[in-house]
Amino acid sequence: MQTAGLVLAAGGGSRYGMPKALVAYAGRLLVERAAETLRSAGVARTVVVLGASATSVLAAAPNLPDPVINPDWATGMGSSLRAGLRALTGTPAVAAVVLLVDMPEVTPLAVGRVTAHAAADALVMGSYAGRRGHPVLLGRDHWDGVMASAVGDRGARDYLRRHDVRLVEVGDVAGDLDLDVPPG
Numbered sequence: 001m002q003t004a005g006l007v008l009a010a011g012g013g014s015r016y017g018m019p020k021a022l023v024a025y026a027g028r029l030l031v032e033r034a035a036e037t038l039r040s041a042g043v044a045r046t047v048v049v050l051g052a053s054a055t056s057v058l059a060a061a062p063n064l065p066d067p068v069i070n071p072d073w074a075t076g077m078g079s080s081l082r083a084g085l086r087a088l089t090g091t092p093a094v095a096a097v098v099l100l101v102d103m104p105e106v107t108p109l110a111v112g113r114v115t116a117h118a119a120a121d122a123l124v125m126g127s128y129a130g131r132r133g134h135p136v137l138l139g140r141d142h143w144d145g146v147m148a149s150a151v152g153d154r155g156a157r158d159y160l161r162r163h164d165v166r167l168v169e170v171g172d173v174a175g176d177l178d179l180d181v182p183p184g
Helices: 030-041 054-060 077-088 108-115 140-149 157-161
Strands: 003-009 045-050 067-069 095-100 123-128 131-139 166-169
Touching (some): 003 030, 077 095, 077 140, 095 108, 095 140, 108 166, 140 157
Parallel strands (some): 045 067
Antiparallel strands (some): 123 131
């Protein structure tokens, strides 16, 4: 069964002061790190959703796999999730594993643990000592429901709260650092 990867990297980074896709972390742009994490985890195809400063991101990271531009990026993460899932609809993927661009310590091992449970009816989240986190795996059977409920900056959160979700511990192989503001 094929699992696709989906990087959400369209935001303007208002609290950060710049689009996070253009932020360097440990020598690489966050958007490149996220795409490489998925590639190293062995996903079949990765879609990278861009929006704010998309032209600059593509110039700075010209080798991104399958970029999709979300013209509605300013409405929040929900529109980016919808754009990414729509881009994957015509593929043979049975599930999509979602990474947020601003979580650079999610590792290929963590992605692999979550994608090991891939199925069309799966809903799986990485867990950090029992606390829900990323990566998140959305089985194809749930894509329409996720797209219908993904509004504003909530992404799939409301949908996931209304359904049974398998938690897979990844805290021993990944970190849940979320870069909302610049360090220091």
